[in-house]
Each structure stands twice: as C-alpha cells, then as structure tokens.
Amino acid sequence: MITIRVKCTRPSQIFAMAEVAEFDISVVSEASLPADLTVTVQLSCDTQLVLSETTFRPAANATQRVQGSMPYPGFLRCRAFAEVNGETVLGECGVAFAPECIRPVRPEPADFDAFWANALAKLDKIPPNVDCQEAPDLSNDDYTAYRVSLANIGGTRLYGLLTVPSAKYGSGPFPAVFEVPSAGPPIRNPENFAFRARPRDYIIFNVNVFDFDSIGPDAVASQQAYAELTKDSPYTCQGQQSREEFFYYRPIIGCYRAVQWLYERADVDRQHFVCYGGSQGGGMGFNQVALGGGRFTAALFHIPFLCDTAGVLMGRHPGRKIMDGVELETALRTMAYFDPVHFARRITCPVMVTVGFVDNTCFPSGIYAAYNQLAGEKTVLNCLESGHGKYFDYGRHRTPMYAWLTNRMRRDF
Incomplete structure (x- = not known):
C-alpha cells in the first residue's frame, strides 16, 4: 500500500502575504516503490485556480520540498497525487495567507x-x-x-x-x-x-x-x-x-x-x-x-x-x-x-x-x-x-x- 504525505513546514500553517509556504512531500510504501512511479504536485487557490504543477519521481525514505505563495488573501492547497494500479493516491495540505483579509467577492444585494x-x-x-x-x-x-x-x-x-x-x-x-x-x-x-x-x-x-x-x-x-x-x-x-x-x-x-x-x-x-x-x-x-x-x-x-x-x-x-x-x-x-x-x-x-x-x-x-x-x-x-x-x-x-x-x-x- 502506498501513501502520500504532505506537510507544511510551519506548524500554524498561516502566512502573511509576502511570505512563501514550504511543503514536504513523502511517499511511504510497505514494499519497494515502483520504478516508474511519478508524483504530480499541484498548487492551487483552494483547489480552484491552479498556480503551478510539477512532477517528480519519488525515492524511498526521501522528501521532496515545494514552495508556493498566493496572489491574494486565501488558502493555498498543495496536492500530491499518483496513479497506482489504476487508482489515484492523494495527499494534501492547506495553508492560509492573510485569512483575516479575505472578503466577499460581491456586495450584498441592495434589497x-x-x-x-x-x-x-x-x-x-x-x-x-x-x-x-x-x-x-x-x-x-x-x-x-x-x-x-x-x-x-x-x-x-x-x-x-x-x-x-x-x-x-x-x-x-x-x-x-x-x-x-x-x-x-x-x-x-x-x-x-x-x-x-x-x-x-x-x-x-x-x-x-x-x-x-x-x-x-x-x-x-x-x-x-x-x-x-x-x-x-x-x-x-x-x-x-x-x-x-x-x-x-x-x-x-x-x-x-x-x-x-x-x-x-x-x-x-x-x-x-x-x-x-x-x-x-x-x-x-x-x-x-x-x-x-x-x-x-x-x-x-x-x-x-x-x-x-x-x-x-x-x-x-x-x-x-x-x-x-x-x-x-x-x-x-x-x-x-x-x-x-x-x-x-x-x-x-x-x-x-x-x-x-x-x-x-x-x-x-x-x-x-x-x-x-x-x-x-x-x-x-x-x-x-x-x-x-x-x-x-x-x-x-x-x-x-x-x-x-x-x-x-x-x-x-
């Protein structure tokens, strides 16, 4: 069984707008990892607007670090996923950027x-x-x-x-x-x-x-x-x-x-x-x-x-x-x-x-x-x-x- 773990390096998982978040990604398996296994890492605004997408080949007992930031106050989602025996294995972590500044996109109706x-x-x-x-x-x-x-x-x-x-x-x-x-x-x-x-x-x-x-x-x-x-x-x-x-x-x-x-x-x-x-x-x-x-x-x-x-x-x-x-x-x-x-x-x-x-x-x-x-x-x-x-x-x-x-x-x- 393969598990993908995504962890933010900052325990609070809260950042100011000028900062950069770092995520450590590891792939854990009870057996040897398949030689052709590829992990895709996607950074997005709460899974909607995709900001970046990269891939890497994981190694046993190794950690892949990725960095990301947000274009406006909101939540940055780091998702790492791989296809294993026809199924998608997913690990994810979310972090907040200036969450106290998130406002409604539209004003309330006048009536x-x-x-x-x-x-x-x-x-x-x-x-x-x-x-x-x-x-x-x-x-x-x-x-x-x-x-x-x-x-x-x-x-x-x-x-x-x-x-x-x-x-x-x-x-x-x-x-x-x-x-x-x-x-x-x-x-x-x-x-x-x-x-x-x-x-x-x-x-x-x-x-x-x-x-x-x-x-x-x-x-x-x-x-x-x-x-x-x-x-x-x-x-x-x-x-x-x-x-x-x-x-x-x-x-x-x-x-x-x-x-x-x-x-x-x-x-x-x-x-x-x-x-x-x-x-x-x-x-x-x-x-x-x-x-x-x-x-x-x-x-x-x-x-x-x-x-x-x-x-x-x-x-x-x-x-x-x-x-x-x-x-x-x-x-x-x-x-x-x-x-x-x-x-x-x-x-x-x-x-x-x-x-x-x-x-x-x-x-x-x-x-x-x-x-x-x-x-x-x-x-x-x-x-x-x-x-x-x-x-x-x-x-x-x-x-x-x-x-x-x-x-x-x-x-x-």
Whole structure:
C-alpha cells in the first residue's frame, strides 16, 4: 500500500502575504516503490485556480520540498497525487495567507433586508398550528422526546424532534439549543443529533429542512419521500433559478418560526439560548441567528456551507454545485440572498466558527469570508488537518467546540 504525505513546514500553517509556504512531500510504501512511479504536485487557490504543477519521481525514505505563495488573501492547497494500479493516491495540505483579509467577492444585494422582511411577513399571516406529540419510542432516561411540526408558507409544514431533560435534571428552565442537521437524509432519532454534549441537561430542537413528514413513525415513507426529492439532483442546488424557488427559501422561513416557538416555551432559559450546526446546519445557523431578533445568546457554526458563493468568480474556490440548466450568473444572483457572508454582519451574539483547512465541500477560504464579516465577539477554530464530514477530526476538535458552547449555555457572561 502506498501513501502520500504532505506537510507544511510551519506548524500554524498561516502566512502573511509576502511570505512563501514550504511543503514536504513523502511517499511511504510497505514494499519497494515502483520504478516508474511519478508524483504530480499541484498548487492551487483552494483547489480552484491552479498556480503551478510539477512532477517528480519519488525515492524511498526521501522528501521532496515545494514552495508556493498566493496572489491574494486565501488558502493555498498543495496536492500530491499518483496513479497506482489504476487508482489515484492523494495527499494534501492547506495553508492560509492573510485569512483575516479575505472578503466577499460581491456586495450584498441592495434589497437583502427587504427581501427577508417580506418573506417573514408572509409567515406572520399564517397561524403556527403547532403539533407537539410526545414520542415514548424515542425517549430514554435522559430526556423525553417529542415529534413537532409547524405550519409554513405555501401550505407546507416543517418537522423536527425536541428533547426535554428528564426529571433527574430538575424542573427547569433549561438552556436550549436550536440546530439544523447537515445535508442528507432527515434525522429521525435524537441520538443522531449533531450536538450531543453530556450531561443532556438542556433542551434541544433539531429541525429538518424538508416539507415531508421526516420524523413520523413510518420510516419507509420518509425514505421514499427523500429518494423522490433527490432522484434528479441534490436538493441543495434545486431552484437556483430564482430566490423564491431556491430550495432553502422555505426552510429558512420555517426555521424562523421554529426558533420563535422554542424561545417562547416556559421551560426554556432565554438567557442561555444557543444555536449549533455543521455544514448545512452551520450555514442555516448564520441565517437563523441573523434573523432571530437578538434571541440567541451564542452560536457555533461548524464548517458552514454556502459561504462566499461568488468566490468562484475569482478562482478563490470551486463554489457550489450549479443545477443543470441554470447559468452560473443566475445561480449566483439567487444564492447571494442565502449566503452567510451577507447574514454575518447582522449577528451580534458571541460566535465560534470552525474551519477545515483541507475541506473539499465547504472550502476554508469561503468560510473565512463569512467569519470576517462577523462584527461582534468571535472565535475561529482552525482545524489544520481536517476535511469535511467523515474526514473531519472530531476526536481532536469536538472537545474545544463543545467546551466553548457549553460554557455559554451554563454560565452568565
């Protein structure tokens, strides 16, 4: 088995614009390296704009050093890859150049606030019609679970799972967490929530983004509805041809109602009302905290998605998938109304943002563009070796993430 390792010579992996980054590349094998093995080294702006490409023939127990810099603030990605027995073996490392200077490529739409005010006004005309049913099949010694749905625009409903601490944690009020899951099939069990800090002495409301019953006892029906939704394209890019048709328009509005309902519960401690979410949930967190009217007291946006969608125009990163049949410019105009870079400056509570330096789904340069727009108290957790999803090193980073948020759930600042 052959492994390619790429390591930056500077432990922090952060550079000023005038500096040059150095990477050491080594090829490790349990057997002798093939005599004709060639390694290609590519330096790029977060995998998009290719800055240089070279090749070398690796030698056993030897290291190849390459150097590179960036033409503007952003992330330099060093990728080394080789074809071995018909498969591509890849090693990569990402470094930041003046990340504090990364800014959105385009300004926010002039009618950004008016657009969302009008959207929420539509919701205000619809009675909430909340259905909250205890779910004994999902409850345990730590919490009582509830299946919840609320009326949303267009005659649809939004569905989520709520857990309330059991009697062993007292009678409340309790700190509360609002979260939206990562993109993918709906969350149907509280044990699969993204935030699972122990002890479970807090209320948490996990809301799916779909308009079908994603939480009911009929798991087969939920699976079939999800399969139907995604049979032609990922739901995350559907409707990019216009603002009101974009997939996330409806769940953003519905989640706003879900936040209102959670906040008004008598068992919720409004002094410790926080938001947590990763990837899709991190991106949704930006808009919910921004639209939340100051309700949230802290938020953690973990490797958030949809950040700096226009960054693709300058080769900063590859950007989001564009739906077939939709022109790039049309999609970018639509997504500008959903981009965390434009919601960020409307957030006033303390925020932590996590960044994976080799994330190939939610690119670090885009996340920093959103992070830098936050005007209040903020903390960034640079996860140097981490990618996305299963490639994120939760074993290393979950502890500081949870510590930051739980401190704000259980202490007065």
